[in-house]
Amino acid sequence: MSQAHAYTNTHDIIAPILARHSMFENVPAETVALFANKAKLKPATKSKVLFLRDDPAEWFYVVRYGWVKLFRETLEGTEAVIDVLPSGHMFGENSVFENDQYSYSAEVIEASELIMLPTELLKQTIADNQTIALNMLASMARHHRQQSREIEHLNIQNAPQRIGCFLLRLCPQETARSITLHLPYDKTLIAARLGMKPETFSRALNKLKQETPLTINGPTVEIRDIEKLVNYTCNHCSDSFPCEDLNLKR
Amino acid sequence: MSQAHAYTNTHDIIAPILARHSMFENVPAETVALFANKAKLKPATKSKVLFLRDDPAEWFYVVRYGWVKLFRETLEGTEAVIDVLPSGHMFGENSVFENDQYSYSAEVIEASELIMLPTELLKQTIADNQTIALNMLASMARHHRQQSREIEHLNIQNAPQRIGCFLLRLCPQETARSITLHLPYDKTLIAARLGMKPETFSRALNKLKQETPLTINGPTVEIRDIEKLVNYTCNHCSDSFPCEDLNLKR
Numbered sequence: 001m002s003q004a005h006a007y008t009n010t011h012d013i014i015a016p017i018l019a020r021h022s023m024f025e026n027v028p029a030e031t032v033a034l035f036a037n038k039a040k041l042k043p044a045t046k047s048k049v050l051f052l053r054d055d056p057a058e059w060f061y062v063v064r065y066g067w068v069k070l071f072r073e074t075l076e077g078t079e080a081v082i083d084v085l086p087s088g089h090m091f092g093e094n095s096v097f098e099n100d101q102y103s104y105s106a107e108v109i110e111a112s113e114l115i116m117l118p119t120e121l122l123k124q125t126i127a128d129n130q131t132i133a134l135n136m137l138a139s140m141a142r143h144h145r146q147q148s149r150e151i152e153h154l155n156i157q158n159a160p161q162r163i164g165c166f167l168l169r170l171c172p173q174e175t176a177r178s179i180t181l182h183l184p185y186d187k188t189l190i191a192a193r194l195g196m197k198p199e200t201f202s203r204a205l206n207k208l209k210q211e212t213p214l215t216i217n218g219p220t221v222e223i224r225d226i227e228k229l230v231n232y233t234c235n236h237c238s239d240s241f242p243c244e245d246l247n248l249k250r
Numbered sequence: 251m252s253q254a255h256a257y258t259n260t261h262d263i264i265a266p267i268l269a270r271h272s273m274f275e276n277v278p279a280e281t282v283a284l285f286a287n288k289a290k291l292k293p294a295t296k297s298k299v300l301f302l303r304d305d306p307a308e309w310f311y312v313v314r315y316g317w318v319k320l321f322r323e324t325l326e327g328t329e330a331v332i333d334v335l336p337s338g339h340m341f342g343e344n345s346v347f348e349n350d351q352y353s354y355s356a357e358v359i360e361a362s363e364l365i366m367l368p369t370e371l372l373k374q375t376i377a378d379n380q381t382i383a384l385n386m387l388a389s390m391a392r393h394h395r396q397q398s399r400e401i402e403h404l405n406i407q408n409a410p411q412r413i414g415c416f417l418l419r420l421c422p423q424e425t426a427r428s429i430t431l432h433l434p435y436d437k438t439l440i441a442a443r444l445g446m447k448p449e450t451f452s453r454a455l456n457k458l459k460q461e462t463p464l465t466i467n468g469p470t471v472e473i474r475d476i477e478k479l480v481n482y483t484c485n486h487c488s489d490s491f492p493c494e495d496l497n498l499k500r
Contacts, residue, residue: 053488072402072488080402080488097391104398126384133383134376140390141347147397148354152322152330154404155445195405238303238322238330 014039014115017064023090023135031129040116050106050114057095057102059116063087066112067185070104081192084109084185093136096123109185149239154195157236159204160211162194164233167214167221173242177226183219208232264289264365267314273340273385281379290366300356300364307345307352309366313337316362317435320354331442334359334435343386346373359435399489404445407486409454410461412444414483417464417471423492427476433469458482 015036018024024032041064044050050061053072061068063085070082070091082104085091095102096119108114126133153162170181183190191201208214211232213224223229234241265286268274274282291314294300300311303322311318313335320332320341332354335341345352346369358364376383403412420431433440441451458464461482463474473479484491 072398074402074406074488075485075490078406078486080405082398082401094391094394097388098395103395126387127380130377130380130383133380133387137376137383137387137390138347140387140394141344143394144344144390144397145348145353147394147401148322148332151332151397151400151404151445152324154401155330156324156328195401235325236328238324240325 010039010041011036013041017062017088017115021062021088021090022139023093023132025131025135027129027131027135031125031132034125035117035121038118038121042114042116044108044112044114046108046110048108050108051092051102052105053103054101057092057098057100057119060090060092060095060119060122061106062090062115062117064113064115066114067109068112068114069107069109069189071107072104079192080195081189084189084193086184090139092119093122094140095119096126109189149237152238157233159194159196159200160208161233161236162196163190163201163204163208164212164229165237166190166194167223168226168229168233168241169243171223171226171242178222178224179226181221181223183221186219260289260291261286263291267312267338267365271312271338271340272389273343273382275381275385277379277381277385281375281382284375285367285371288368288371292364292366294358294362294364296358296360298358300358301342301352302355303353304351307342307348307350307369310340310342310345310369310372311356312340312365312367314363314365316364317359318362318364319357319359319439321357322354329442330445331439334439334443336434340389342369343372344390345369346376359439399487402488407483409444409446409450410458411483411486412446413440413451413454413458414462414479415487416440416444417473418476418479418483418491419493420471421473421476421492428472428474429476431471431473433471436469 011033015032018035018039019029019032024035044066050068051057065087068085068091070085072080072082074080091106092102100119126136153165157165167181170184171179187201188198191198194201196204205216209216212228214229215222215224230241261283265282268285268289269279269282274285294316300318301307315337318335318339318341320335322330322332324330341356342352350369376386403415407415417431420434421429437451438448441448444451446454455466459466462478464479465472465474480491
């Protein structure tokens with residue numbers, strides 16, 4: 001009985017989160033309920049590895065709260081951070097197009113709670129349900145655009161500009177001349193996310209502080225002149241500030 | 251009458267090319283014929299700009315023969331080469347998820363012939379035809395994987411390793427110890443494709459020649475020990491040689 005009760009609660013927590021996700025936009029409530037019924041809530045502590053690349057993919061995930069790092073490792077053991085995802089974001093769902101194996105590894109980087117959903121159900125649903133297939137296409141197109149810009153930045157921007165871009169993405173769209181921000185995760189991980197060694201990151205941050213008025217105190221960043229930072233950074237990008245995807249749909 | 255005759259010929263040329271493309275895999279011949287009927291064959295000379303980023307997207311394209319460069323420009327005018335596509339490849343189709351605007355510019359880099367297809371028809375067909383939607387999802391998943399690896403390489407590999415990877419991708423899957431290759435397009439464009447300035451590219455190529463036995467004579471490259479090149483390059487990648495996507499479906 002208590003089992004059944006707990007189960008209902010879990011469904012009630014999960015269904016509204018799924019319903020808000022772009023994957024389930026315009027999808028009938030019954031279909032969302034199918035997923036919510038098969039879902040599990042999984043708490044995870046920092047450093048928990050959720051899956052490794054090439055593992056058989058039984059589940060895909062939505063971050064309920066916390067942060068998750070996606071990465072790949074070279075044969076020599078160097079880690080490439082592909083993405084760092086906050087709450088609301090989905091991952092692992094692309095495994096249905098990867099022979100049911102994960103194409104990256106996933107690790108929790110601070111205490112998090114995850115919604116686990118069966119990939120098998122997603123596979124069946126994509127095949128039958130045109131709306132879910134189209135939502136997934138739209139979401140992949142957004143990822144494609146983000147990745148194209150990331151490749152462009154790695155090709156064209158210098159390290160201080162890439163840090164400037166990372167900071168501007170944390171700013172709200174409507175912002176005053178100056179703003180105080182909090183870094184979302186630690187600097188070592190920001191460096192890895194931006195494809196920099198820690199020492200490159202430190203040097204680049206110092207250079208950025210010389211170029212635009214900026215103070216960094218632990219995780220707190222004070223940008224004193226947004227426009228200067230925009231000029232320094234966004235002139236070396238094919239998009240203008242504020243980015244279209246700043247308030248990106250998931 | 252001659253108009254009608256020319257039209258029939260064009261359809262007969264285009265339909266089999268489309269039918270072989272992964273976008274139309276398992277799609278009924280009538281649907282393929284719908285596209286072939288609306289298609290146009292467009293010859294284009296070197297340097298012809300097919301469209302610019304943000305142009306309204308009326309057409310998407312398949313390269314019948316030749317090469318097409320996809321790129322984006324920063325506000326300052328620096329060009330980032332996103333891809334260089336040979337025959338058989340499709341581009342511009344993602345505009346149906348980008349408010350019917352192109353998200354990059356496209357320029358022909360040598361005498362080419364292109365198949366132009368109306369994006370409007372694609373939009374309608376994706377909405378009705380589950381097979382085309384699923385084929386497009388599979389194709390986007392492949393692009394996603396390629397882009398993820400490209401980001402990984404830009405983050406982790408040095409310039410000579412990135413050139414090594416480019417060369418290995420030109421090798422057939424089953425290859426002897428040594429091989430002679432032809433560079434598919436000129437070195438300036440290869441440098442841009444790999445996100446390098448020409449002088450960085452030259453230095454990196456010299457370094458690569460020191461590390462593995464390699465001769466380059468104009469567009470001809472002789473790799474004298476594939477295994478050495480693989481060790482030098484692929485240990486710094488999360489995939490092992492030969493890459494799964496070497497003989498990539500389009």
